[in-house]
Amino acid sequence: MKFSISREALLRPLTLVAGVVERRQTLPVLANVLIEVDGDQVALTGTDLEVELIGRTVANAVEQQGAATVPARKLMDICKSLPEQADIQLAVEESRVVLKSGRSSFTLASLPAAEFPSIEDTDAGQELSVPRGTLKRLIESTAFAMAQQDVRYYLNGMLLEIQHNLLRTVATDGHRLAMCSRDVDINVAQPHKLIVPRKGVLELVRLLDDSDEPVSLKLGATHVRAHTGDFTFTSKLIDGKFPDYERVVPRNGDKVMLAERAELRQVLSRTAILSNEKYRGVRLYLEPGNLKVMANNLEHEEAEASVAVEYDGPAMEMGFNVGYLIDVMSILGEDRVQMTLADPNSSALLEEPGGGDALYVVMPMRL
Numbered sequence: 001m002k003f004s005i006s007r008e009a010l011l012r013p014l015t016l017v018a019g020v021v022e023r024r025q026t027l028p029v030l031a032n033v034l035i036e037v038d039g040d041q042v043a044l045t046g047t048d049l050e051v052e053l054i055g056r057t058v059a060n061a062v063e064q065q066g067a068a069t070v071p072a073r074k075l076m077d078i079c080k081s082l083p084e085q086a087d088i089q090l091a092v093e094e095s096r097v098v099l100k101s102g103r104s105s106f107t108l109a110s111l112p113a114a115e116f117p118s119i120e121d122t123d124a125g126q127e128l129s130v131p132r133g134t135l136k137r138l139i140e141s142t143a144f145a146m147a148q149q150d151v152r153y154y155l156n157g158m159l160l161e162i163q164h165n166l167l168r169t170v171a172t173d174g175h176r177l178a179m180c181s182r183d184v185d186i187n188v189a190q191p192h193k194l195i196v197p198r199k200g201v202l203e204l205v206r207l208l209d210d211s212d213e214p215v216s217l218k219l220g221a222t223h224v225r226a227h228t229g230d231f232t233f234t235s236k237l238i239d240g241k242f243p244d245y246e247r248v249v250p251r252n253g254d255k256v257m258l259a260e261r262a263e264l265r266q267v268l269s270r271t272a273i274l275s276n277e278k279y280r281g282v283r284l285y286l287e288p289g290n291l292k293v294m295a296n297n298l299e300h301e302e303a304e305a306s307v308a309v310e311y312d313g314p315a316m317e318m319g320f321n322v323g324y325l326i327d328v329m330s331i332l333g334e335d336r337v338q339m340t341l342a343d344p345n346s347s348a349l350l351e352e353p354g355g356g357d358a359l360y361v362v363m364p365m366r367l
Contacts, residue, residue, distance in 0.1 A: 001035070001037050001064055001065065001066030001067060001068050001090070001091065001092045002062075002063040002064040002066075002089075002090070002091040002092070003037050003042065003059040003060075003061065003062040003063060003064075003089070003090060003091075004059065004060045004061045004087055004088065004089045004090075005042060005057070005058075005059045005060055005087075005088050005090070006060060006085065006086070006087060006088070007079055007082050007083075007084065007085065007086040007087075007088055007101070008084070008085065009057045009058060009059075009060075010042075010057060010079055010088060011076075011079045011080065012055075012057075013044050013055025013056065013057050013230065013231070014033065014044055014055070014072075014075065014076050014079060015076060016053060016055055016206060016207065016231065017033055017044045017045065017046040017053050017054070017055045017072070018033060018046060018072040018073060018075075018076045019046075019053075019203060019206065020046040020047060020048060020051050020052065020053045020199075020203055021033065021046045021047075021048065021072040021073070022048045023073075025048075027117075028111065029069060029111045029115045029116055029117070030047065030048060030049070030117075031071055031072065031073075032069035032070055032071055032072060032110075032111055032116070033045065033046050033069065033070060033071075033072040033075060034046075034067065034068075034069050034113060034116045035067065035068055035069070035070065035090070036066075036067040036113070037059065037062055037064075037065045037066055037067070038065055039062070039065070040058055040059050040062055041056060041057075041058060041059075042056065042057050042058065042059050043055070043056050044056075044057070045116070045118070046072055047116075047117060047118070047119065048199070049117060049119070050197060050199065050200070050235065050236050051197070051199050051200045051203055051233075051234070051235045051236070052118065052119045052233070052234040052235075053203060053207075053231065053232070053233050053234075054231065054232040054233075055230060055231050056230040056231070057230065060087070063091075064091075066092065067113035068092050068097050068110050068113055069110055069111045069112070069113055069115075069116050070097045070108045070109070070110055071108060071109065074108060075099070075108065078099060078106055082101050082102075082104070083102075086101045086102060087101060087102075088100070088101045089101070092110065093107075095110055096108065096109060096110050097109075097110045119223065119234045119236070125218065125219045125220040125221065126162075126188060126189075126192060126218075126219045127216065127217070127218050127219070128162070128186045128187075128188065128216075128217050128219075129186075129214040129215070129216050129217070130167060130184050130186065130214065130215060130217065131184070131211070131212045131213070131214060131215075132208045132209055132210070132211050132212070132213050132214070132215045132228060133208070133209065133210040133211055133212060134167065134182050134184055135167070135208055135215055136205060136208035136209065136210060137180070137182065137357075138167060138168070138169040138180045138182055139158070139169060139201060139204065139205045139208070140205060140331070141169070141178065141180035141331060141357075141358045142158060142169045142170060142171040142178035142179065142180050142358070143158060143171060143178075143201055143202065143205065144171075144178065144327050144331060145171040145172055145173060145176050145177060145178035145327070145360075146158055146171040146172075146173065146198050146201065147172070147173035147174065147198075148173075148198065150173065150174070152174070153238060153240060154195055154238055154240030154241060154242055154243075155172060155173055155174060155243075156197060156198050156238070157171075157195045157196050157197040157198050157200070157201065157238045158170070158171045158195070158196050158198075158201045159171070159193060159194070159195055159242045159245070160192075160193075160194045160195075160196055160224070161191065161192070161193050161194075162186065162188055162191065162192040162193075162194075162219070163188065163191045164186070164187060164188055164191075165183055165184060165185065165186060165187070166181060166182070166183060166184065166186075167181070167182050167184045167186070168180065168181040168182075170242070170245045172243065172245065172248070175321065175324065175362075175363050176321075176324045176327075176360065176361060176362045176363065177245060177248050177249070177360070177361040178328075178331075178358070178359075178360050178361075179245060179249070179358065179359050179360075179361075180357055180358040181357055181358075182357055192219055193242065194219060194224055194237050195237055195238035195240060195242055196224060196235055196237060196238070197235060197236065197237075197238050199235075200224075200233075200235030200236075203233065203235075204226060204233055204235070207226070207228050207229075207231050207233060208228065213228075213229070215227065215228040216228070220237075221237075222236060222237055222239075223235065223236055223237060224237060248347070248361055249349065249359065249361055250340070250342060250346055250347050250348075250349050250361065252342050252346075253340035253341050253342045253346070253349055254313075254342065255286075255311070255313040255314075255316070255340070255341045255342070256311070256313075256338060256339070256340050256341075257286060257291065257309050257310065257311040257338070257339045257340075257341070258309060258310035258311070258336055258337070258338055258339075258353055259291065259307060259308075259309040259310070259336065259337055259339070260307075260335065260336060260337075261329055261332055261334065261335055261336055261337040262329075262335070263307055264291070264307055264309075264329060264337060265326060265329035265330065267291075267293050267305045267306070267307045268282070268293060268322055268325050268326050268329065269326060270303065270305055271293045271294065271295045271303045271304070271305050271322065272295065272322040272323070272326065273295075273303060274295050274296065274297055274301045274302060274303035275295040275296075275297060275303075275322055276295075276296075276297045276298060277297070279321070279365070280321045280322050280323045281295070281319050281320070281321060281322070281365045281367045282294065282295045282319065282320060282321075282322040282325075283295070283317060283318070283319050283367055284317065284318055284319070284320065285315070285316075285317045286309075286311060286313075286315065286316050286317070286318075286341075287311075287315040288311055288312050288313070288315075289308060289309065289310075289311065289312075290306055290307075290308060290309060290311075291306065291307050291309045291311070292304065292305070292306045293305050293306070293307070295322070316341070316343070316344050317344060318341070318344040318345075318348075318364050319364055319365040319366060319367035320348065320362055320364060320365055321362070321365055324362045325350075325362060328350045328360045328362070331358075331360075332350075332351075332352060332358075333352070334352040334353065334356070336352075336353050337350060337351075337352070337353075338350070338351055338352065338353045338354070344364065345364060346364065347361050347362060347363050347364065348361070348362045348364070349361055350362065
């Protein structure tokens with residue numbers, strides 16, 4: 001393998017592919033990126049055995065085709081350190097990879113390309129195409145509510161639900177739930193429910209932009225594969241049953257509050273400074289025209305702030321994890337937020353005024 005390529009042509013796919021590579025690996029070869037040269041095409045592959053990402057770029061000149069693996073982070077750091085528009089030559093020399101650029105030279109350790117694992121494409125399934133911007137919106141609206149390292153492994157990911165002309169994402173950590181639905185032009189014979197692991201979700205969204213360009217999704221029994229532009233993303237699916245989210249969404253709320261989203265977020269953030277660092281609980285006192293937010297902690301410090309709201313129901317007091325409320329305020333796109341409640345012990349439903357494509361459920365806390 002011997003070829004030359006511009007720094008920029010190598011760096012963008014390398015940066016995305018290196019994101020998949022874990023720092024701590026059980027197999028040494030998994031710390032490497034696989035470089036394959038075929039014609040003038042250069043393919044870069046990174047994997048952690050759960051998620052695989054292949055990025056493609058074009059070489060300036062190829063003297064010898066072939067494949068090699070090199071440490072992903074070191075290669076990326078070297079490329080970043082080179083001047084813009086630099087020309088890079090990469091060549092395999094006696095089981096090592098030599099990188100030359102200008103008057104600099106680097107010799108990197110290499111492991112045999114044959115040792116590099118690939119996620120098997122075992123199950124051909126349903127294929128569909130959706131706009132990149134739509135899928136990005138669905139993921140970004142809900143990803144923050146995914147659990148992290150929960151023993152209920154099926155919560156450590158996102159539910160991707162595909163129905164006839166409808167795409168939906170749902171995430172929950174057991175204390176809050178985020179759901180976003182979009183009408184899309186897809187035709188599926190039967191509904192699909194896939195749980196994409198947390199890391200797969202975060203890596204996939206990095207490949208998407210706000211355009212209407214299509215991303216092709218291939219749904220298998222154990223994997224999901226996405227083709228977008230020069231990248232092919234593959235992720236194993238979590239084998240488990242996602243909770244029945246429809247039962248969690250409160251439908252009987254009759255007390256509706258409307259507030260300026262940015263203003264409410266600021267009030268919650270200020271009050272949160274003196275909340276209990278572990279439980280992050282705040283008390284909300286809702287009365288006609290006003291919402292009072294109160295917090296205290298183990299040092300007997302207290303915070304209190306009020307914000308004008310549209311509300312004309314009975315006064316009520318309830319407790320919430322302030323971090324969960326702030327997350328929703330940060331993700332909503334509208335200037336105003338609507339909060340629907342039934343009673344102090346029931347979950348709050350947060351959404352754009354009059355609805356919208358996303359809704360959020362936050363469970364109450366006893367304070």
